[in-house]
Structures are given as structure tokens and as C-alpha cells.
Amino acid sequence: MNNFDFHNPTRIVFGEGKIAQLDALVPSNARVMVLFGGESARSTGTLGEVTAALGKRDIHEFSDIEPNPSFETLMRAVTRVRDEKIDFLLAVGGGSVIDGTKFVAAAALFEGDEWDILLQGGGNIDKALPFGAVLTLPATGSEMNQGAVVTRKSLKTKLPFRSQHVFPKFSILDPTKTFTLPPRQVANGVVDAFVHVMEQYLTYPAQAPVQDRFSEGLLQTLIEIGPQCLAEPENYQVRASLMWTATMALNGLIGSGVPQDWATHMLGHELTALHNLDHAQTLAIVLPSMLRERKAAKQAKLVQYAERVWNMTEGSAEQKADAAIDKTQAFFESMGVKTHLADYQLGEEHIDELIDGLKKNGMNKLGENGDVTPDMCRRVLQRSLR
Template identity: 65%
Template structure:
């Protein structure tokens, strides 16, 4: 196991009715900017509940943060913060709203062009505004980490950044707030969390059994509860456990001391920007081919994954790996998520566009060993046609 530092200061407030705790979590004299996405936060009553919990605090609203938060929209929020003298941010929504709020928190106090935050992966962030979150869509783990992904429409670029300055001060997780989610969003959340885990687990062994067993347990939980979340949408225990799995998948715990991949995500980001396909669906269409093409470098962990997660241990090594990859694809399909580029009307010409964007954004050496070059990325995409 590699050496590591682990830091996570986010206060998690978990359970039904916990939005009321905002009165204790937000400074009493704060002027709060509440950031949210579309109309669902308002139509479900969550926004009113949040405002009631904030009581007599001065509250300003900023809605319209996209499912893939854009630099253009977020810079409008930065202007609101400055003009209104906001001193606390509160994200109400899923990972996109929280990611966007992290960028607003950093960009507001940044000296220089805020886009440079993304270009430097956050290395130049030295301070950020305080903020909290009220999670309504479990998927990305953004409520408990220091990472953010932002899209700049004008450049067709989707980039990420990380900084210890953008950990949420707190996150309120009320599983009952997920009961009204559309089935598509629930499925996306399950698959997104699943692939977050595999990006940190399906690499190469470094004698880290704690992280391995933790990752395997989280994967098994998603496999068990994912279909139930679709068939039993008001089951509180199912939604509660899924909410916690999604947070744990990217809280940093399972990724410490082990290699990370993220090639699937980097390729998926380009597909989302180019064609508007949901993030979770892009990575679901990439992962099976990614594992197939890179089976030699990942062989030992793929065999472990097959055995411990799927119970597959009979046959040759290639047969076991084939079956594990197929089981993974079948799980995504069972969640209602298609796993081929052609399912989204993408073809060989689309692959050329994706490869061109990867090259333009410097994504030419991906993966835990940085051996996923453009030629391999093309092979992976072709394997998933």
C-alpha cells in the first residue's frame, strides 16, 4: 500500500428531517446564496423547507445550474455573490449543483481569470468561500469530497479541479428527498457510483486489503440495492443505503494508498460535451470495453473482482474475465442504461471526434500507468460500438 495523507472535514448530517438542522449549521448572521438546478427543488417543496430552516437569515436564490454545470452560468453566480455581498453558499441538489457551488466558492475569491482554476486542476486555489450542501440526488459523492467538474460550452471543454479549500463545511443527507426522483436519475446515480468505485479498485494490486474489501462491499451493495431502488422507490432503507454508498464511493477512503485509473471518466467527459449524453451513461458505455482492452494490465484485479464481487471462479483466466465484464454490462442494462455507442446513435465518425477532443485537451496518457494513449482510446471506443 502506498503512503498517503487523508483529510476530510465535512460534517455529515444524515437522516429524515435533517434539513431543519440548517439553523444550527449555517452561521446565524450569514447572508446566504442558495444555489439549485431546475424547478424540481421548488416543486417538491425542498427549497421552501430549506428557506424555512434558515429562518430570519437573508437569503438570495440562484437557480438554473445545469446537469453538467457550465462555466458561463457559474460566472453569473459569482457576480451575484459579489454584487449582493454574499458570505455563505448553500447548494441544494445533486452533484452538478454541488460541483458548481464549489467552483463559485473558489472563483469568487480567486485573483485572476477563474478558468485558470480548471486549467491548473485547482493547484492555484488558495482560498474559497464557506458553503454547505443539501443533497437530493446521490451519485457523485461531491457532498463529501473536494472535487468538481465544470463544462465551458464555448470551448466544448469539460475539466475538473480539486482543492482542500472546497470541502463542504457540512452536507445534509435526507434519503426521503430522493423519493420523487425520476427513474432515469436514480439509475444514473447507481451506475455513476459503481464506476467511481471501479476507477479506484480495478487497477493493480498494492497489498491494500482494507481498501479492496471496502470497495468490493460497496459494489455488492449497489448490485443488490440498485434494482430495488427502481422497483421500490419509496423504500427508505434502500434509498438511505444508496445515498451512503454514493458518498463513500468518492469520499476518499477507498482511494487512499492505491492507484487510480479515471480513463473511463476522461473519455466519457468528451462524449457528454460533444453529444449531450448523461455522464453516467457515457461511462457505462466505456467501462466494459476499457476492461476488455486493458485486461492484461488489470488481470489480477479483474480476477479478484470476478471472484469476490460476482462469484465467478471457474474456467480459464480469460473466460473468467469475459464473464465478469459481461456481468457488469448486464447490471448496467438491468438498470435501464444502454452500454453501446450505437445505442446513442454514435458511430465511427463520432469516435474520430472524440479522439480529436481528447488530443486537444491533453488526454493522451490516461490510466493508472498512463499507458492509455490515443490509439488505445480509439480501440476502447471501437470495442464499445
């Protein structure tokens, strides 16, 4: 196990009816901007609950944050925050809304060109507005971490950033808020959380049994409850398990002291930036092929994954590795998330632009060993064609 420094300051308030606690969680004299993604927050009644819980505070709304939040949209929110002297932000939605709110929180107090926040990965953030979150879509773990991803549409570029200054002060997780989600979003959430765990777990042995067992438990939970989430949309216990699993998948705990990969995510970001695919769709396309391309380097962990997560006891190490990758791909397909570029009308002719995007964004040495090159990513995409 490697040395590490783990600190997570986000307070989690979990359970049905917990939105009412906003009155105690948000400063009583705050000028609050509530950020959300669209009319679903209003039509489902969630926004009404939030507004009622905030009481007589000075409340402003920003309702335009799109899936894969754009720099252009978020800068409009930053302008309003500055003009209206907002001093507390509240994200109501899923990972995109929370990611966008993190950027607004940092950019509103940033001195200089706000795009530099993304270009420098957040390393230049020295302060941010305080904010909280009301989670409505379990997937990204953004509700309990210090990372976010933002797309600049004009450049067709999607970049991540991280900073200790953008941890949410609190996040409210009410599983009932997921009951009305479309099946596609639920399936995406399961896949997203699954791949988050894989990026931190499936690297190479690091003598970290605690992190491994936590990760394997999360993966097995997603395999077990994924189909139930689709079949029983109002099963509170199943949705509660999904919500907490997705949060635990990327709150920093399982990644502490172990090598991490993230090559699948970086290549997936290019697919989203250039072709507007859902984030989870890109991960489902890339991960199986990425594992096949890097099977030799990852074989020890692939075998462990096969044995402990998929309960495979027969066959050679190579056979177990192959079977585990096949099982992973089949699981994504069973959730209704397609795993080939051809499923999204993308072919060989689109690969050059994707690889050029990686190079443009400096993604030349990815993976836990820094050996995932643009040429390797090209082979991964070719494996993913059909």
C-alpha cells in the same frame, strides 16, 4: 499499500428531517446564496424546507445550474455573489449543483481569469467561500469530497478540478428527498457510484486488503440494491443505503494508498462535452470496452473482482475476467442505462472528434500506469460502437 495523507473535514448529517438543522449549521449572520438546478427543488418542497430552516438570514437564490454545470452559467452566479456580498453558499441538489457551487465558491474569491482554475485543475486555488450542501440525488460523492467537473460550452470542453479549499463544511443527506426522482436519475446514480468504485479498485494489486474489501462491499451493495431502488422508490432503507454508498464511493477513503485509474471518466467527459450525454451514460458506454481493451494489464484485479464481487468459482483466469466484464455490462443494462454508442445515435464518424478533444485537453497519458493513449481510447470507442 502506498503512503497517503487522508483528511476529510466534511460533516455529514444523515437522516429524515435533518434539513431543520440548517439553523445550527449555517452562521446566524450569514448572507446566504442558495444554488439549485430548477423548479423540482421548489415543487417537491425541499427549497421551502431549506428557506424555513434558514429563518431570518439574508437569503438569495440562484436557480439556473444545469446538469453538467457550465462555466458560463456559473460565472453569472459568481458575479451575483460578488455584487451582493454573499459570504455563505448552500447547494441544494445533486452532484452538478454541488460541483457548480464548489466552482462558484472558489471563483468568487479568485484573482485572475477564472478559467485558469479549470486549466490548472484547481492547483491555483488558495481560498474559497464556505458552503454546505443538501443532497437530493445520490451519485457523484461531491457532497463529501474536494473535486468537481465543469463544462465550458463555448469550447465544448469538460474539465475537473480539485482543492482542499472546496470541501463542503457540511452535507445533509435525507433519503426521503430521493423518493420523487425519475427512474433515469436513480439508475444513473447507481451506475455513477459503481464506476467511481471501479476507478479506484480495478487497477493492479497493491497489497491494500482494507481498501479492496471496502470497495468490494460497496460494489456488492450496489448490485443488490440497484434493482430495488427502481422497484421500490419509497423504500427508505434501500434509498438510505444508496445515498450512503454513493457518498462512500468517492469521499477519498477507498482511494487512499492505492493506484487509481480514471481513464473511463476522462473519455466519458468528452462524450458529455461534445454530445451532452448524461455522465453515467458515458461511463456505462466506456467502462466495459475499457476493461476489455486493457484486460491483460488488469487481469489480476479482474479475476479478484470476478471471484469476490460476482462469486465466480469456475473457469480459467481469462474466462473469469471475461465473464466479470460481461456481468458488469449486463448490470448497467439491467438498470436501463445503455452501453453502446449506437444506442445514442453515435457512430464511427464521431470518434475522431472525441479523440481530438482528449488531445486538446492534454489527456495523452491516462490510467493508473499512464499508458492509456489517445490511440488506445480510439480502440475503446470502436469496441463501444454496438
